[in-house]
Structure formats: C-alpha cells, structure tokens
Amino acid sequence: MTDTNKMIINLAVFGRTQSGKSSAGNVLLGSADFYSTFAPGSITKECSLGRSCHLHGFMRRGGQEISLQIQVLDTPGYPHSKLSTRCVKQEVQKALVHHFGQEGLHLALLVQRADVPFFGQEASNSVQLMQELLGDSWKNYMAVLFTHAEELEEAGLSEEEYLREASDTLLTLLDSVQHRYIFLSGRGNLCNEQRIKILERIMEFIKENHFQVLSLT
C-alpha cells in the first residue's frame, strides 16, 4: 500500500506455454504491455512486470474512495520449448522476489486453456511447480484463470456444466483453491465492462483473503 487513498494489487500469471498468460495479463492491465502471439513454441523467455493506470470505483474505506493500481508479473511458460524447467523456476523465483519481495503477492493466477483437458503428468507438474514457487501456503493465494472460454459457448456449455465434466485433477485443484476460478474468452479483446467484471472477481478473492499477501522473501 502506498498511501491511505491508494492500493497496489500484486498479481502474477503462471501456466503452460501458449495458455494465454500474456493476453490475460494485458486484460488485467487494460493495455498491450505484454507481447502476445500465436506460436508453435514458447514466446515469453523472461518475466516482466506491467502496471495498470489508477482505477477508481472498486473500493472504499472509511467513506473514502481508494484508487487501485494493478501490477501483473508475466512469466515464461512450462514446459518451455527453449528453457529447462530449472531455468524457468530460477527466473520466476528471482522475479517474484525482485518485484514482490517487499510488498508480497496478493494472487497467483494459474492460466489454463479451457479447451485443453487438465489431467495427467503435465497437469500434476504444473501444480507441483506452483507449490515449489509459492511455498506451503500456495493454496490460499491461487486462482485458476481459464482462457479460450468462448469454446464453452460454442459447445453450448455453461461454466457449471463444464466443471461437472472436468477431470478429477482439475476438480481436486479447484477444491484446494476454494473454488477460485475465472473464465476469460476471446483473445483478450474484452470490452471495458467485461474487464471490470474480471477485476471485480479478482478483488472479491483478495477481499476474502482480508488483503493478506503471500510473503516471498
């Protein structure tokens, strides 16, 4: 927190290569800070931090309006087509401490394509890496962000129906993170109203955590 009328919210996006981390980060920031493109391999090689402009209307305290600034850390995907998992882990750990070492992390978003089933070794590895990066209390500071959610609409599935059909691995993960999840559709080209809805949901998760942060020192 910078002063009494301003609050900085620290977020980080994690997940598999090409899952939509950078585009999701751009939605959260309301900008195009992170380079995002389709590729048959991994694009992001280094972590980078983006900052939103000051946002009003999300929070009040003691009758006073609080302006929010969202910071998002974009990270390389894993498995990575050019870097070893060890390299990705070191890069992310270094960046987490560098950017959020003092203020802590409010929420880690595990970015997962809704049209790619979540199970098997790769899914378990994703969860394990989150645990290794965030430590024992990872479950309290994590939400799943499903991209490519327009596929649900095309298949005529509601979010609830989608989750009813989900793998046990995904359901166990959602149980662990107290059912914190968000669906995001359409390559990050959201109108402002849709972006505000996503941010409101993220703020709900953070408020439910009483604004506690994950310490990364």
Ligand SMILES: Nc1nc2c(ncn2[C@@H]2O[C@H](COP(=O)(O)OP(=O)(O)OP(=O)(O)O)[C@@H](O)[C@H]2O)c(=O)[nH]1
């Ligand atoms: N249809 C659709 N495309 C998406 C969505 N989210 C991302 N994309 C596209 O998927 C491609 C990869 O998105 P990125 O945001 O660059 O993915 P990333 O996870 O940052 O990729 P790496 O850095 O390679 O790990 C881009 O072409 C995006 O436009 C989505 O919700 N729906």
